[in-house]
Amino acid sequence: MDTFAIPRSVEWRETHITILNQQKLPLATEYIDLHTLEDVYDAIASLKVRGAPAIGITAAYGLALAASHYKAETVHEFHSRLKQDRDYLASARPTAVNLVWALDRLTAAAKDAASVNEAKTALIHEAIRIQIEDEDVCRRIGEHALSLFRPGDRVMTICNAGSIATARYGTALAPFYLAKEKGIELSVYALETRPVLQGARLTAWELMQAGVDVTLITDNMAAQTIKAKGIRAIIVGADRIAQNGDTANKIGTFGLALLAKSFGIPFYVAAPLSTIDLATKTGADIPIEERHPDEVTHLAGVRVAPEGVNVYNPAFDVTPNELITAIITEKGIVRGSYSAALPALFAKEEQHETI
Incomplete structure (x- = not known):
């Protein structure tokens, strides 16, 4: 049986984009087609597609799709329209840096095109390349992360940094898929992740699909679970990591992170x-998205809080670098002074590209 027989979250269909509607999981596996730039914006903003890498992939395809319909007569006119659409999509979710990264990578790919048709082709090819690269990147992250765990370990996670949040495998969940593939037993304790329940709806669902041992807990059970179940480590994904290692995540x-330090x-x-x-020096410079109060006051469309109550609903928080034991990337495991180590990773990447 294919351990990774999990639906892909994003697929390019030439005339449209097909995504797995993550709002419907786990009760229904529904795919929806995105035909316009507005469809793509809505899918990202409303969390039909979520997870920083998957958002970037979807946005890249969305920009390429929109550009394929431009009636521009000159390259200058094409790029003017492209910038407008790039800025529009970039505003869909402000915290996840992959969104802007993917859009900027596409605009750069089309920058030197000699004709409108060449620019359109360059955008599509670059979007496809981003998705292919992400699958390889996620597997390499998983291999590095797996080296940190021992057979039988119990590991905690929050939100969903898995296969459906990326091209495949995920980031924080990648080591669990690879462990399953290699016959290594690991147990996952997944927080439900209020208020949108990504852990309960998505992480629990996809790990069960792959046959990974997963236990679901509510967010306020974390400390007791670490103590009672002998949790050995916590691993999470990220939506943006500042130069100094401060990390924005769900x-x-x-x-x-505070509990990990305490235990x-x-x-x-x-x-x-x-x-x-x-370009973001510290976590204080990361914009934190605040979402609609209904996510807190309602569950499955049913009101669970008094009418008119004040609501604070930040979608992310920032973990200070001093609480992070290591940052695991496709280039390896980084520890210590992140301000020096993280830029060094990019220097190695640039050196590799010039060889």
């Missing part, structure tokens, strides 16, 4: 280089 991550267990962040934003 709300609740900071609290887990003396390692706290790992797994993310590709594309999530590291060297």
Whole structure:
């Protein structure tokens, strides 16, 4: 049986994009087609597609799709329209850096095109390349992360940094898929991840599909679970990592890092280089998206809080670098002074590309 027989979250169909509607999981496996730039914007903003790498892939395809319909007569006119659409998609979710990274990579790929048709082709090819590269990147992250665990370990995670949040394998969940592939027993304790329940709806679902041993807990059970179940480590994904290692991830991550320090267990962040934003110096510079109060006051469309109550609903928090044991990337495991080590990863990447 194919351990990884899990639906892909994003697929390019030439005339449209097909995505797995993550809002419907786990009760229904529904695919929807995106035909317009507005469809793509809505899918990202409304969390039909989510996970920083998957958002970037979808946005890249969305920009390429929109550009394929431009009636521009000159390359200058084409790029003017492309910038407008790039800026529009970039505003869909402000915290995940992969969104802007993917859009900027596409615009750069078309920059030197000699004709409108050449520019359109360059955009499509670059979007496809981003997805292919992400699958390889995620597997390499998984291999590095797996080296940190021992057979039989119990590991905690929050939100969904898995296969459906990326091209394949995921980031924080990648080592569990690879462990399953290699016959190594690992157990996962997944926080439900209020208020949108990505852990309960998505992480639990996809790990069960792959036959990974997963136990679901509510967010406020984390400390007791670490103590009672002998959790050996916590591993999470990331939506943006600042130059100094401060990491923005799903709300609740900071609290887990504090618990890890209290219990003396390692706290790992797994993310590709594309999530590291060297232009953002510290976590204080990361914009934190605040979402609609209904996500907190309602469950499955049913109100569970009083009418008119004040609501604070940040989608992310920032974990200070000093609480992070290591950052796991496709280029290896980084520890210590992140301000020096993270830029060094990009220097190695640039050196490799010139060879």
